[in-house]
Amino acid sequence: MKELFFWRVWSSSERRISIAAFATIILALLFFIVKGIDPLANVIRWDVLSELSEISTVVDILKFDNWQYGISGPSNLVTEQFVASTMQTDFITIKIFWGLIIVGLSSILASLTTMPRFWYLTGMVAFIVLVASARLETLGVFGEGSRTLFILTVVLYGGLSYYFHAFRPDLGIGSRIMGLLGISIFLVLLITFLSTVAFPALTAASYSLPIWLLISILFLLISATEIIAGLVWLSTSGQMKAGKSGFANFLVITILYLLSLVLLYLKNTRQIDWDLTLLSPVYLAIAAGILGIWGFKKRVDSTNGLLSFRSTGFWLYTGMFIVAGAFAGYAAGTANDPLLEVLEDVVVNGQLAMGIVFLFYIIINFYAVFKQNLAVHKVLYKPMRFGLTQTRLFGFAGVVILFSIQRLLPVHQGIAGYFNGLGDLYSNTGEYPLAEQYYKMALQQEFQNHKSNYALASLALTQGDKVAGAYYFRQALLKNPSPQAYAGLTGVLMQESLFFDAIFSLQEGLRAFPESGELLNNLGMLYAKTNVADSAHYYLDKAEKNSKRPEVPATNLLAIWARSTDSGLLDSLANNSTAQKYLSWQANWLAVQNLRQKFSKQNFENDAIKSDSSLSVSGLAYLVNYSKNQAGLDSFPATFLPKLANKNQLLSEDLSLAALYPEFYSGNKLKAVETLSVWAEQGGEKAKVYHKILGHWLLQVGLYDLAIKHLSNVDGIEGVLGQAVGYSLSGQQAIGGLLLERMQEKEPNAALQKLQNSLMTIKAPKTKADSLFAIAQKSPSEKNYSNAVHANPFDEKIVSASASYFRQKKQIPKAYSIVLDALKFNDRAPLLWEEYTILSLQQGLIGQADEGEAQVKEISSPAGYQAFLARYQPMRALIEKQRAEFK
Secondary structure, X not given: OOOOOXXXXXXXXXXXXHHHHHHHHHHHHHHHHHHHOOHHHHOOOEEEEEEEEEEEEEXXXXXXXXXXXXXXXXXXXXXXXXXXXXXXXXXXXXXXXXXXXXXXXXXXXXXXXXXXXXXXXHXXXXXHHHHHHOOHHHXXXXXXXXXXXXXXXXXXXXXXXXXXXXXXXXXXXHHHHHHHHHHXXXXXXHHHHHOOOOOHHHHHXXXXXXXXXXXXXXXXXXXXXXXXXXXXXXXXXXXXXHOOOOHHHHHHHHHHHHHHHHHHHHHHOOOOOOOOHHHOHHHHHHHHHHHHHHHHHHHHHOOXXXXXXXHHHHHHXXXXXXXXXHHHHHHHHOOOHHXXXXXXXXXXXXXXXXXXXXXXXXHHHHHHHHHOOOOHHHXXXXXXXXXXXXXXXXXXXXXXXXXXXXXXXXXXXXXXXHHHHHHHHHHHOOOHHHHHHHHHHHHHHOOOOHHHHHHHHHHXXXXXXXXXXXXXXXXXXXXXXXXXXXXXXXXXXXHOOOHHHHHHHXXXXXXXXXXXXXXXXXXXXXXXXXXXXXXXXXXXXXXXXHXXXXXXXHHHXXXXXXXXXXXXXXXXXXXXXXXXXXXHHHHHHHHHHHHHOOOOOOOOXXXXXXXOOOOOHHHXXXXXXXXXXXXXXXXXXXXXXXXXXXXXXXXXXXXHHHHHHHXXXXXXXXXXXXXXXXXXXXXXXXXXXXXXXXXXXHHHOOOHHHHHHHHOOOOXXXXXXXXXXXXXXXXXXXXXXXXXXXXXXXXXXXXXXXHHHHHHHOOOOOOHHHHHHHXXXXXXXXXXXXXXXXXXXXXXXXXXXXXXXXXXXXXXXXXXXXXXXXXXXXXOOHHHHHHHHHHHHHOOOHHHHHHHHHHHHXXXXXXXXXXXXXXXXXXXHHHHHHHHHHO
């Protein structure tokens, strides 16, 4: 236990800072693991492209005994596909990277100050050379191209480290790390506030990349033999009690481990194509790194006092560990696959080559010790025949040989990764020609790398070059294909109207990524566009089960059902559909409800309207569909939709028309009819649609003659049937039957023949206004009569009775107002003119009263007119007498 928790014997300050070091290592590993789960997700978003289309639904319905007359109108459907964004830089990754780097670097430099003079000077010279390679002048601190920052960096780090090394050897490691960390923070702040470049953190990371790559490679090679060393401990630590030699066990598990490395090497060199996920180099690197914390202690202790693990070795190793973890996280966070492959090759090649030599070293030196059942792990770094230095040299030579067999591909990939970093930098600064040049330089080093090809495709699309975009997307699929690249390629092909090529590309993508919900969704939508409903449903259903955003394929499924499913099956599918809060799904659900003629109460989704009042495609579709579906239940859209129309000029016409539905069915019918009448008379592309809707609404309120007039402007069966209904309801069944007969001659239809017979006995359906009027007559009150007028402000009986009630209650202006409103559209109603005349007379408007009396005489029956005169003449005579007396 003392060996396992070696820091317990250290001072309290050393223990605290060692715990901080362990915590930072954990953070670095978490950083790498989180960013490495899906590197492409760090730089490429899955966006959703929404498209709006229309479907014919019937929401205006006039129901009779055994049939109904409805007119078709558009409801909006939203279809969505996943679109891979252009490659972008995750700046949070850059910030975390630098936070970890300055901690790791401070620990490394602090450990150098505790070394003997030769090793200290060697280390500092190497550090200065590396800093010089980072081209700090590119940051523009103290002027463009100025080397002052480089000199300041060398002076600060070199001066303080030399002070610690030469003059204060008594200082603890914590003070040294904090001092160097302070310089790092000072330089970071200096660069942040004085740098003239747009992205100083990204600039520094891009140009200093070789430093961190070299330290990471060195760390991975240093820890390359630690797994085998751990196997020695595993095989011999408990053997004394067992009484058996651990050599056989050690040999078996070590050979299995080396064989797994051989398989990984063959896979990396494309000699086999096996799925070796369980043998991932990531696991091997992390395991070797963690075991190395204890293994490196034994190696340092074997130097016979040349280095001290407590004051030097631990801090050097943990510092390199942090840098390696941060760099791996940076490579994954920027999706720089050449760098990730370099690290992977170093892990595999290093552990394979150095592991084989280390196995030879163990057998040569400690076979006899194994046979004696002794704890070999305690003397592992005290060789008797074959030295450690020779082992390391031969192991490194083996790594070089393995790289050479790969034609130095890892070296070229490292260079490609460096150029990719510079490409990212200049892509963010908007210097696209320079960025393109660096990405192409990366392709010269490794032409199949995904990062460069996808980035070049992104640049091409940004600049409108679709041909180049398609080419680079295809190149990105050569070695490391991705769903994003397939989606990008498909998008370009669709823009170029290469429909079948797009389908083949998606099918190829699904062979590589059969569980990609994004590709499944997009392929389903492509099939939907060709009206292959079965295939579309299959892929969308599978996409819903596999996608991280199942609401998108669920939305598309609703759209497919609405377009291609009969009413019976649509009811079944809709009833079994799982509700989603997703706005596009809600929009399509309302469209399906309109199609099914289901108008039950629905809650309004407030997120349909953004804070700035702008509307998305799904927001527009939802508002239009909601307004039509809930027209009889919610009048509020009639209030806010016109305001939205003013702020969304391109959508003004759709929003304004949608607002009239709740206005008519649950708001101010007069306002809705007046507005739509003006639109219809103005003409335009949608004039016939306006005439059709207005004609139907006029039928609903009993203005049959006016309805016939507007429906005569509507082509097809909807217009003819509407006119026939209007004639029949107004008592002219013969004309209605004749219209249907002529339509039969043009377009024979069995259903029309049945309707022709039904029209002879048709009666106006009972409406809500009739019920409210009956209530008002039974229980007269201002509220009840107002409700009846609100339900139908044009009905002759309702308006005249209500006006009479209000007149008796001395509410002359109100009575006069509702009569005038009704006469705007129902000007052939005798009862309305009677009330108009009486009300005009009571207000002293003799001229208007005379005009009203003339209208009553013209349109009333003789008996009706005589009855009216019996009321009117006494009132007129009384008023004339009063006027005469006044004179």
